[in-house]
Amino acid sequence: MSQTKLSPPDAAMRRFLIVQFGVLGAFAVVMIAVEAVIPTVKTPWQRWLLAAGPAALLLVWAWEFFRVIRAQDEMMQTIHLRVVATAACLVLLGASLWGIPERLLNAPELPASLLLPIFAFVYGAAWAMTGGRR
Amino acid sequence: MKNNLRDLREERGWTQADLALQLEVSRQTINALEAGRYDPSLPLAFKIARLFGRRIEDIFTDAT
Structure with a gap:
């Protein structure tokens, strides 16, 4: 009965x-492109429109992320939620650790727009280590 | 909890992916069930029993 x-x-x-x-690939490309173009744009609403591009891509990612978790079965949902919690804690810990020298030593700011892509990467790594090995 | 899911599946010549498709769960879930690493919920256990035409207790047995 083997099926593909x-x-x-x-x-x-x-x-x-x-x-x-x-x-996420499109987000990186659009972010770089918008960053290069936006200083040349004078009208505020056009600048907001350009900034909405990468924001929309992050919203698409978030939508797809919740959708895939909802589509999983009971066991995989449990694993996903465990991995989400682990990845979120690691990202928060990393961001907070970065924030200490940022506040006390004037270290460069962590771009908040990268938190979600970083979370996606950490989540992928954590998934490969836990859920992926089953 | 022990089970004879692997034997029942192999009797029918199904792969784990075939069984996953029929039960609408992931292949990893089938793998974990067969290895005894995951105990199914009651609805999933009923679904498995219905698919193989057996009673739940014919497939799953208490390991203690």
């Missing part, structure tokens, strides 16, 4: 991995 069709949770995960790669 994937079960709904597996198909959702495969779709998410492809979408995540595309969206």
Whole structure:
């Protein structure tokens, strides 16, 4: 009966991995492009419109992230939530540690817009170490 | 909890992916169930029992 069709949770995960790669790649490209273009734009509403581009990509990623977790079965949802908690704690810890020299020693600021992409990376690594080995 | 899920699946010539597709769970979940690393919820246990035409207690047994 061997089939090549994937079960709904597996198909959702495969779709998410492809979408995540595309969206976060696009975010990096759009962010660099907007950063280069925005100083030349004079009208405030056009500047806001340009800034909305990368913001929209992060919202797409967040939407897809919640969607893939909802599409998982009972066991995988539990693992996902455990990995989310671990990754979120690690990112918060890293950001807070960075904040100490930032505040006390005038170290460069951590760009808050990178927190979600960093979380996505840490989550992916944590997933590979826990959920992926099952 | 022990189970004979692997034997039942192999009797039918199904892969883990085939079983995952029929139960609408991930292949990793099937792997964890067969290895005894995960005990299913009651709804999933009923679904498995229905698929194989057995009673839950014919598939899952208390390990103690």
